[in-house]
Amino acid sequence: TGGAGVLGTQIAKSLGNEGIKVAILDIDEEAAKEVVAAIEKVGGTALGIKTNVLDKESLQKAEKIVREKLGPVDILINGAGGNHPKGTTDNEFLHKEDLQDTKQDLKTFFDLDQEGIEFVFNLNFLGTLLTSQVFTKNMIDVEGATIINVSSMNAFKPLTKIPAYSGAKAAVSNFTQWLAVHMSKVGIRVNAIAPGFFLTKQNRSLLLDENENYTERAQKIINQTPMERFGQPEELVGTILWLINEKAASFVNGVIVPIDGGFAAYSGV
Ligand code: NAD
Numbered sequence: 001t002g003g004a005g006v007l008g009t010q011i012a013k014s015l016g017n018e019g020i021k022v023a024i025l026d027i028d029e030e031a032a033k034e035v036v037a038a039i040e041k042v043g044g045t046a047l048g049i050k051t052n053v054l055d056k057e058s059l060q061k062a063e064k065i066v067r068e069k070l071g072p073v074d075i076l077i078n079g080a081g082g083n084h085p086k087g088t089t090d091n092e093f094l095h096k097e098d099l100q101d102t103k104q105d106l107k108t109f110f111d112l113d114q115e116g117i118e119f120v121f122n123l124n125f126l127g128t129l130l131t132s133q134v135f136t137k138n139m140i141d142v143e144g145a146t147i148i149n150v151s152s153m154n155a156f157k158p159l160t161k162i163p164a165y166s167g168a169k170a171a172v173s174n175f176t177q178w179l180a181v182h183m184s185k186v187g188i189r190v191n192a193i194a195p196g197f198f199l200t201k202q203n204r205s206l207l208l209d210e211n212e213n214y215t216e217r218a219q220k221i222i223n224q225t226p227m228e229r230f231g232q233p234e235e236l237v238g239t240i241l242w243l244i245n246e247k248a249a250s251f252v253n254g255v256i257v258p259i260d261g262g263f264a265a266y267s268g269v
Contacts (some may be wrong), residue, residue: 001053001131002080004031006200007150009038010233011077011240016044018241023066023073025051025059025131026080045070053080053127059134067138075244076135076147078128081172083203086116087164109163117164124168125175132179132190140186144246147183149176149192151256156194156264169194173256180254189253191243196260197221198231224268227261235259 002008003024009031012022016039024046026032032048039046047069051062066073090107091098098108128149139145153159155173158166173192180190199207207218207230214222222228239257243249258264 001025001051001078001127002150003077004028004035004048005079005082007195007198007233007236008077008079009035011079011236012046013039013044014234014237014241015075016046017042019044020075021045021047021070023047023049023062023070025049025053025062025066027052053078053131054122056130056134059131063134063138072142073135073139074142074145076132076139077240078131078147078149078172080127080131081124081150081169082120083162083165084116084119086113087120087162088112088116089161089163092160112163120164121168121171124165125171128172129175136183136188139188144244145188146244146246146249147179147188147190148240148243149173149190151176151192151194153194153196153258153260153263155256156258176256177254184253189249191249191252191254192256193236193239193243194256194258194260194264195236196231196258196263197225198233198236200233221263224266225261225263226266229261231259231261 003012004026012024012035015022022039022044024032024035027050029048029050032050036046036048047066049062049065052058089109089112094108098106132147149172151173152169154162154166155169176190176192183190207215209215236259239259243252
């Protein structure tokens with residue numbers, strides 16, 4: 001899911017290159033078609049299906065199409081996710097003066113919009129849960145069946161300004177462990193990747209200013225990343241190929257692998 005997004009496209013193309021038949025389930029049909037075309041162009045097999053991960057009927061239809069056209073599903077990657085400005089505060093810290101009338105256009109914690117928060121929770125957590133629910137039934141007894149969820153750095157420790165996204169990804173990590181345990185008797189391994197900071201359209205406005213220079217926040221991230229740079233989407237691929245490999249990762253279950261240039265390990269001192 002989310003296979004037409006920035007990270008999803010890279011993952012889908014890389015799986016296609018490995019000879020894996022890929023179904024791209026994305027709400028953005030046009031973008032999914034482009035990814036399919038790119039995979040087919042280099043001799044891979046791919047299928048794009050307009051799918052809403054928050055609509056069970058849409059997921060059930062997609063699951064059926066995938067099985068009919070590509071065969072049994074052995075790998076599910078839950079990649080659809082993201083943040084929303086309505087679940088984001090303007091400032092990192094609350095100060096008493098923020099509450100004075102003169103700063104009415106400032107979005108503090110108290111102004112966060114319930115719908116925005118629900119949007120973020122639903123897309124990341126519910127979308128992962130519903131998709132897993134719909135797909136896993138027919139993955140039982142499929143050899144090497146495995147799921148990879150997409151968590152985030154903010155699941156380990158919340159990032160400032162984005163309480164909804166941080167909480168939602170913490171829920172994704174927690175659910176990864178839950179599902180790994182739950183599915184352990186029916187032969188489905190469940191793990192997650194936790195990408196660090198990758199410059200994509202989702203976070204671009206937070207990380208680059210109008211002149212394409214690092215914002216204060218981006219510079220803070222770089223300072224906190226021992227490798228002193230943002231990640232490239234292709235740097236997620238090795239971990240994914242390892243986690244889906246039934247020989248290499250046969251006993252790896254319920255883990256959340258950070259891919260972050262050392263961000264999570266660094267205390268800043
Ligand atoms: P992106 O916005 O480029 O991709 C997300 C994709 O999900 C899009 O193609 C979008 O159309 C699709 N989508 C949105 N709502 C959907 C729905 N209801 N049903 C189906 N598809 C839907 O984002 P990205 O940066 O490629 O992120 C991919 C995943 O990685 C997300 O889960 C994101 O939270 C996570 N992540 C990203 C970063 C980063 O630095 N970019 C870091 C950590 C985690």
